[in-house]
Amino acid sequence: MKLIPIVSQENAHLFCTTPGGSPFTWNENLDADHAVATGLIRMGKRVSLLSLSDSPQLREVGLQDMTDSLGTEIRLSAVAIGTPDGVVKEVISIPQSPRGRDFTRIPVGRPHKLTLNYVNDDLKSGGVPFDLKIAGEIFLDTGEAELHAGHTHVPNSEYVVIGYTLDAQRINSNRRPASPGAFGG
Secondary structure, X not given: OEOOOOOOOOOHHXXXXXXXXXXXXXXXXXXXXXXXXXXXXXXXXXXEHXXXXXXXXXXXXXXXXXXXXXXXXXXXXXXXXXXXXXXXXEEEEOOOOOOOOEOEEOOOOOOOEEEEEEEXXXXXXXXEEEEEEEEEEEEOOOOEEEEXXXXXXXXXXOOEXXXXXXXXXXXXXXXXXOOOXXXXX
């Protein structure tokens, strides 16, 4: 199931904002009957992606539960350019290059940890080229994530990289369909 961070009053401080101070959001469908407000997570904030994407509607129908984790294919999908206080000026999609925007396993250490070291010098904001450098980590089992944008800024402006979105999945290997006759049934 696609991971969709859900913006609420309780977690709005974790997301980028509009000039008026409210979260910069758009609607995304959880399923055919339910849509939620989602947004760009702020750089430098340690978040639980599983908690941010937790939906009472999906829990009720058994599509989410407390034993969910993140799938291993996680990619940086977009970044927000804006003011240092988190106000969005522009959202830039990350090109779907064969490599580079993917989180990868580290060869030693915690097996559920993925890291990202993304560098791209071909992006433009308002026609102005800039170098993008993002580093971060995600723990698949807990959903904890934190990304940082290094010293990335748009030349000749006050704008910096302030937020991001990811392509990620919630998974659960504990959910298996019951087979006829299982457990004596």
